[in-house]
Amino acid sequence: MSAAIPYIPENAPFTAEQRAWLNGLLAGMFSNAPQAAVEAKPSRRVAVLYASQSGTAEGLARKLAKELKTQGHTPALSTLVGYTPAALAAESCALILASTYGEGDAPDGVQPFYEELCAAHFPYMEKLSFAVLALGDKHYEHFCKFGRDLDAKLAALGANRLADCVACDVEVDEPFAQWKAAMIERLNDDSPPPSRKAQPAQGESSAALTAQSAAHQDGAAKAFTRDDPLMASVIDKRPLTNLKSTKTTLHLALSIEGTGLRYEVGDACGVIPTNDLNLVAEIVQKLRCNGNERVAGVKTGTTTLHDALAHERQITRLNRKVVQGYAARGHCAPLLDLLRPEHQASLDAYVYDRGLIDLLVEYPGTIDDANELVSLLPKLSPRLYSISSSPAAHAGQIHATVAVVRYMAHSRDRGGVCSTFFADRTSIADRLPIYIQPNKKFKLPANPDAPMIMIGPGTGIAPFRGFLHERRALGHKGKNWLFFGERSAATDYLYREELETMRSDGHLTRLDTAFSRDNSQKVYVQDRMMEQAPLLWSWLRDGASVYVCGDASRMAKDVNRTLCQIAQEQGAMPAEAAEEYVDALKDQHRYHRDVY
Numbered sequence: 321m322s323a324a325i326p327y328i329p330e331n332a333p334f335t336a337e338q339r340a341w342l343n344g345l346l347a348g349m350f351s352n353a354p355q356a357a358v359e360a361k362p363s364r365r366v367a368v369l370y371a372s373q374s375g376t377a378e379g380l381a382r383k384l385a386k387e388l389k390t391q392g393h394t395p396a397l398s399t400l401v402g403y404t405p406a407a408l409a410a411e412s413c414a415l416i417l418a419s420t421y422g423e424g425d426a427p428d429g430v431q432p433f434y435e436e437l438c439a440a441h442f443p444y445m446e447k448l449s450f451a452v453l454a455l456g457d458k459h460y461e462h463f464c465k466f467g468r469d470l471d472a473k474l475a476a477l478g479a480n481r482l483a484d485c486v487a488c489d490v491e492v493d494e495p496f497a498q499w500k501a502a503m504i505e506r507l508n509d510d511s512p513p514p515s516r517k518a519q520p521a522q523g524e525s526s527a528a529l530t531a532q533s534a535a536h537q538d539g540a541a542k543a544f545t546r547d548d549p550l551m552a553s554v555i556d557k558r559p560l561t562n563l564k565s566t567k568t569t570l571h572l573a574l575s576i577e578g579t580g581l582r583y584e585v586g587d588a589c590g591v592i593p594t595n596d597l598n599l600v601a602e603i604v605q606k607l608r609c610n611g612n613e614r615v616a617g618v619k620t621g622t623t624t625l626h627d628a629l630a631h632e633r634q635i636t637r638l639n640r641k642v643v644q645g646y647a648a649r650g651h652c653a654p655l656l657d658l659l660r661p662e663h664q665a666s667l668d669a670y671v672y673d674r675g676l677i678d679l680l681v682e683y684p685g686t687i688d689d690a691n692e693l694v695s696l697l698p699k700l701s702p703r704l705y706s707i708s709s710s711p712a713a714h715a716g717q718i719h720a721t722v723a724v725v726r727y728m729a730h731s732r733d734r735g736g737v738c739s740t741f742f743a744d745r746t747s748i749a750d751r752l753p754i755y756i757q758p759n760k761k762f763k764l765p766a767n768p769d770a771p772m773i774m775i776g777p778g779t780g781i782a783p784f785r786g787f788l789h790e791r792r793a794l795g796h797k798g799k800n801w802l803f804f805g806e807r808s809a810a811t812d813y814l815y816r817e818e819l820e821t822m823r824s825d826g827h828l829t830r831l832d833t834a835f836s837r838d839n840s841q842k843v844y845v846q847d848r849m850m851e852q853a854p855l856l857w858s859w860l861r862d863g864a865s866v867y868v869c870g871d872a873s874r875m876a877k878d879v880n881r882t883l884c885q886i887a888q889e890q891g892a893m894p895a896e897a898a899e900e901y902v903d904a905l906k907d908q909h910r911y912h913r914d915v916y
């Protein structure tokens with residue numbers, strides 16, 4: 321018979337965490353039962369820090385802190401906004417979740433922390449153990465750069481890596497779960513007994529809280545978020561392209577009158593879309609369900625199959641994980657074969673233009689459990705749209721300029737979730753869930769007299785429409801030059817009337833257009849820039865700021881190359897010096913990009 325296990329009473333002078341740790345320790349010492357040793361796992365104070373702009377890293381940090389607490393550790397959760405390297409150096413263990421923005425930069429408000437960390441005089445951090453989970457998006461040139469830079473900097477300052485930096489693409493759930501499990505295993509294996517730091521003094525925790533609340537305070541405006549969006553009424557929806565065009569681009573206006581939602585020109589609007597309900601019905605039918613089956617919900621415990629497919633899950637795109645889960649659960653031999661590493665190229669081709677419905681049609685009966693199927697699917701993420709209105713000129717409204725994504729693949733008409741939600745499933749007076757995604761790096765020049773060069777083909781025009789209206793409404797006198805490009809002048813000249821009026825009344829000093837499909841030879845905005853190279857160079861010499869918005873995959877890179885070429889030719893400098901000149905424009909906050 322084993323001895324009774326002593327315990328620390330609730331009124332003993334210890335915090336709840338200390339008591340839990342000591343009780344675990346006593347249980348381990350006085351019991352022969354193997355699980356007592358498990359309960360005796362030590363407790364550590366762990367700083368859980370996040371650098372987040374739209375809330376993903378913050379949400380994951382909160383989950384991590386919750387899990388650490390469940391495991392008996394003492395998490396101290398804080399944003400890096402308002403946090404100091406000195407506070408970090410005082411920690412023994414920090415788990416950091418950091419997303420990347422702009423040109424591979426820190427999220428808004430985190431740069432002061434990073435700059436101070438990089439200051440040459442900062443002391444070594446050899447007492448700190450740390451790990452970084454970097455969040456990003458592979459579509460961007462500087463994938464996860466801020467998280468990686470932070471990881472490298474901490475290591476260079478002598479801190480000990482608990483694990484190598486993990487860089488996550490947009491599908492964060494799985495890498496986060498793996499990283500979290502590895503971190504907890506590491507902490508549980510390798511923890512010192514609670515030290516002074518396991519007893520956070522009131523001052524310490526309130527400092528962390530102050531940093532957090534500072535991040536959330538944004539004037540008196542209510543902070544609508546992706547989890548708590550504003551339901552905004554649609555007050556205008558019209559095509560900006562002609563019916564004869566080969567594409568559709570829409571102008572949308574939403575009312576935000578009296579809601580407290582604030583934005584600035586250059587910010588983006590986040591929209592939480594609904595999937596195509598015909599496609600949802602087809603999936604439900606292929607599963608031989610009726611849609612009312614209870615399945616795990618993303619936000620609530622359970623929901624119906626219909627609602628999960630309509631509002632919570634990404635059903636139009638596939639990735640390796642979804643195919644893997646589908647194939648493995650149903651032992652689907654052809655799909656399992658496709659998943660073999662040597663067939664990666666075939667898998668890429670398979671998932672490129674297929675969605676969930678294709679799996680259900682091509683390999684029916686592989687999964688018939690609705691809950692199993694839903695749990696395989698990634699979460700449906702909000703979509704961002706650069707705001708094309710100006711708070712000064714369009715009071716109480718928010719405008720967006722949306723290119724509708726439609727294509728045909730494998731005998732099926734397909735569409736982008738959110739752009740077809742606007743085009744096909746949104747009417748005037750409907751209320752849409754939205755929030756603001758601030759972009760502090762894409763703002764008008766601070767000097768109202770500074771010249772501005774804007775390069776925005778296609779929907780890249782959106783923020784520049786906002787900029788131009790704002791500058792006019794605020795009486796800014798700086799010169800404005802816009803390069804706009806689209807397929808054809810007759811059918812795709814977005815906001816033609818407004819832009820031509822601004823040019824004729826002089827608000828737009830120059831308007832250069834490039835209609836790519838109007839001639840046998842393609843003409844793009846960068847060709848117009850080259851044609852105007854001497855003038856463009858003189859604007860730059862006069863202190864003009866350059867802004868680029870639109871397609872990231874090709875246009876933004878080509879425009880960047882063209883800027884370098886103009887600097888090289890007009891400034892009579894070698895290629896390397898021209899690149900340095902363009903980099904210097906970025907450093908001087910005179911070259912900004914909002915590309916996607």
Ligand SMILES: Cc1cc2nc3c(=O)[nH]c(=O)nc-3n(C[C@H](O)[C@H](O)[C@H](O)COP(=O)(O)OP(=O)(O)OC[C@H]3O[C@@H](n4cnc5c(N)ncnc54)[C@H](O)[C@@H]3O)c2cc1C
Nearest residue numbers: 673703704705706721722723727736737738739779782916
């Ligand atoms: C900061 C920011 C600002 C933005 N501003 C704007 C803006 O002002 N206006 C705007 O229109 N968009 C803007 N976007 C893009 C926007 O967020 C959406 O990505 C876009 O509307 C597509 O979303 P969707 O839900 O309609 O399509 P999704 O459901 O996301 O589908 C798009 C995907 O479909 C696939 N696809 C598309 N065409 C094909 C094809 N032919 N063959 C095979 N697969 C294909 C591709 O995988 C593509 O990524 C912005 C993005 C960001 C990040």
Ligand SMILES: NC(=O)c1ccc[n+]([C@@H]2O[C@H](COP(=O)([O-])OP(=O)(O)OC[C@H]3O[C@@H](n4cnc5c(N)ncnc54)[C@H](OP(=O)(O)O)[C@@H]3O)[C@@H](O)[C@H]2O)c1
Nearest residue numbers: 723777778779780805806807836844845871874875878916
């Ligand atoms: N999947 C689709 O069906 C689809 C359709 C449209 C847009 N998109 C994507 O949606 C986003 C927004 O599209 P959008 O409507 O704003 O228009 P967009 O596709 O960016 O096109 C706008 C204009 O830019 C031109 N362009 C193409 N390549 C360029 C380059 N390298 N440099 C400069 N200009 C270039 C286009 O010409 P050409 O098109 O004549 O080459 C067109 O005249 C982009 O990221 C785009 O990739 C997808």
Ligand SMILES: Cc1cc2nc3c(=O)[nH]c(=O)nc-3n(C[C@H](O)[C@H](O)[C@H](O)COP(=O)(O)O)c2cc1C
Nearest residue numbers: 372373374375376377419420421456457460463464
């Ligand atoms: C305007 C904008 C710029 C971005 N720039 C980058 C980038 O340069 N590199 C990158 O890897 N990811 C980039 N991303 C992707 C974000 O880092 C990614 O979506 C991340 O999950 C966001 O995390 P958060 O919600 O915590 O801010 C960008 C996203 C947006 C909206």
